[in-house]
Amino acid sequence: MAFNRKGFSAKQSRRKSRQMNNSTIGTHVQHGSHTRRSASNSVTFSNGRTNSRATRSQVHGITPQTMSGEDRAAYRQRTQQRRFTEEIQHRARFRRILTALIVVVVVVGIAVGAGYLAFRSSIGSVFALKDSNAGEALVQVESTDPYYALVTADLGAVAEPLEKAGPDAIFLVRVDREAHTLAIVNIPPGLQINVDTSTRRLGDVALDGDAALITAVSTYAKVDISHIVKIDEAGVRSMIEGLGGIEVQVDQDIDDPHAGAVFIPQGTTTLDAEGALTYLRATNLTLGETDKLAHQTYFASLLLINLFGGQGGLTGKLDSIGPSFQTDLSLGDLEELSSWIKDMDVSDITRVTLPGYLTEVTGVVDTGDALYVAKAENMAAIIEALEKGAEPSFVDSSVVTPASPSSFTVEVQNGTDIAGAATTTTNELTAKGFKVEKSGNAEQQVFKETLIVYKDDANGPSQAKAVIDALGMGRAVDAAAYYKFDTDVLVVIGYDYKPVS
Numbered sequence: 113m114a115f116n117r118k119g120f121s122a123k124q125s126r127r128k129s130r131q132m133n134n135s136t137i138g139t140h141v142q143h144g145s146h147t148r149r150s151a152s153n154s155v156t157f158s159n160g161r162t163n164s165r166a167t168r169s170q171v172h173g174i175t176p177q178t179m180s181g182e183d184r185a186a187y188r189q190r191t192q193q194r195r196f197t198e199e200i201q202h203r204a205r206f207r208r209i210l211t212a213l214i215v216v217v218v219v220v221g222i223a224v225g226a227g228y229l230a231f232r233s234s235i236g237s238v239f240a241l242k243d244s245n246a247g248e249a250l251v252q253v254e255s256t257d258p259y260y261a262l263v264t265a266d267l268g269a270v271a272e273p274l275e276k277a278g279p280d281a282i283f284l285v286r287v288d289r290e291a292h293t294l295a296i297v298n299i300p301p302g303l304q305i306n307v308d309t310s311t312r313r314l315g316d317v318a319l320d321g322d323a324a325l326i327t328a329v330s331t332y333a334k335v336d337i338s339h340i341v342k343i344d345e346a347g348v349r350s351m352i353e354g355l356g357g358i359e360v361q362v363d364q365d366i367d368d369p370h371a372g373a374v375f376i377p378q379g380t381t382t383l384d385a386e387g388a389l390t391y392l393r394a395t396n397l398t399l400g401e402t403d404k405l406a407h408q409t410y411f412a413s414l415l416l417i418n419l420f421g422g423q424g425g426l427t428g429k430l431d432s433i434g435p436s437f438q439t440d441l442s443l444g445d446l447e448e449l450s451s452w453i454k455d456m457d458v459s460d461i462t463r464v465t466l467p468g469y470l471t472e473v474t475g476v477v478d479t480g481d482a483l484y485v486a487k488a489e490n491m492a493a494i495i496e497a498l499e500k501g502a503e504p505s506f507v508d509s510s511v512v513t514p515a516s517p518s519s520f521t522v523e524v525q526n527g528t529d530i531a532g533a534a535t536t537t538t539n540e541l542t543a544k545g546f547k548v549e550k551s552g553n554a555e556q557q558v559f560k561e562t563l564i565v566y567k568d569d570a571n572g573p574s575q576a577k578a579v580i581d582a583l584g585m586g587r588a589v590d591a592a593a594y595y596k597f598d599t600d601v602l603v604v605i606g607y608d609y610k611p612v613s
Contacts, residue, residue: 278315
């Protein structure tokens with residue numbers, strides 16, 4: 113029997129070739145066929161002799177063409193070396209390590225992402241509204257549209273008799289996200305409003321729930337309210353302590369024992385929590401309630417700048433301020449605000465106080481019984497100006513031309529326990545040409561300041577200005593529907609009374 117030079121017989125070679133064709137050569141081979149392959153399905157070789165043998169199904173061996181350009185001998189020599197095997201093992205080990213690292217990175221990424229989401233969720237839950245029905249009254253707007261937010265603050269009191277029902281400060285804040293502008297309107301909690309055909313104090317409405325307060329303010333201001341923020345006394349303290357105090361420009365000495373035990377001198381000072389609460393509560397001021405409301409609005413602006421501005425914005429202060437407030441705003445909403453408020457100064461925030469006056473004060477200390485009277489058209493003028501991006505403005509009584517003293521009639525009432533104040537004032541006005549038709553004592557001797565009440569919207573400010581100039585004191589007040597008298601002007605003498613002569 114003849115053997116080939118590699119030790120295979122022709123018959124063994126053909127059998128081995130068929131096995132290779134059926135198992136390893138390629139999918140183009142028709143498996144199981146013993147017939148000669150057509151030229152289109154055959155494997156061809158560059159060597160003619162080898163190709164002829166392959167055509168007869170005689171293949172002794174196949175050496176792949178190398179990518180390195182080596183000949184067969186060099187390739188065989190290289191692949192048989194120990195270093196080649198070690199390199200393959202090294203590469204396999206590297207791939208396993210790389211795969212493990214990728215798996216670890218993916219797992220850590222998922223864990224960090226889950227932790228971050230859990231963190232944001234927990235932060236959101238800390239500031240979330242609790243036991244609130246605010247959602248029943250809030251009206252959402254498009255994501256880029258300006259919106260209004262209602263901010264309420266409870267400031268507490270130094271003694272229980274001075275505690276007032278409902279919040280001690282109410283702000284309507286307009287936020288324009290595209291223009292990056294903020295406006296704060298201070299609406300006194302003592303504001304007298306009509307609710308369901310009854311006259312009520314705005315702060316008292318809050319006792320009916322957040323939705324009732326939102327609806328009342330929304331109806332009065334004629335705007336939709338999209339968000340609410342609530343801060344109690346503990347929250348105010350926590351926030352100011354967490355911020356390390358608030359630097360304030362104080363316009364006058366503040367020494368009001370009914371507001372707090374802290375004396376605050378005029379000038380620049382940093383207020384801690386106790387000092388800030390004293391500053392916000394104080395009414396023993398040059399213009400009484402007017403100055404108090406101005407101080408509250410100014411401080412609210414400072415608080416916004418300090419809370420959202422500076423290093424890290426709001427997010428960087430979350431650990432220090434703790435759960436200082438409750439709001440329906442999401443953490444994303446707060447971070448978006450922080451992204452542009454951080455570059456603002458307090459002078460960039462529009463601050464407005466709703467013009468008005470207190471109707472009465474029980475005793476020389478306001479215990480919450482006083483009602484704040486304001487014209488609805490003044491609120492409408494504020495909103496209109498803010499919508500136009502303008503600064504709200506009102507008539508300054510100091511530039512009103514005083515009317516002729518003899519052109520209107522006057523009534524004088526003594527609102528204090530200072531004996532003879534009405535008579536003395538009547539004589540002073542009469543001597544200056546005023547027509548005083550009636551004088552006497554007011555029903556209550558509790559007025560802290562002298563009020564010059566007028567009826568006529570057209571001529572009233574001029575008439576009141578004439579009386580104020582003659583007496584050297586007094587604040588002009590629109591009578592609206594809250595003061596009843598027969599003359600053109602009513603003078604109610606307060607404890608700021610001082611005779612002219």
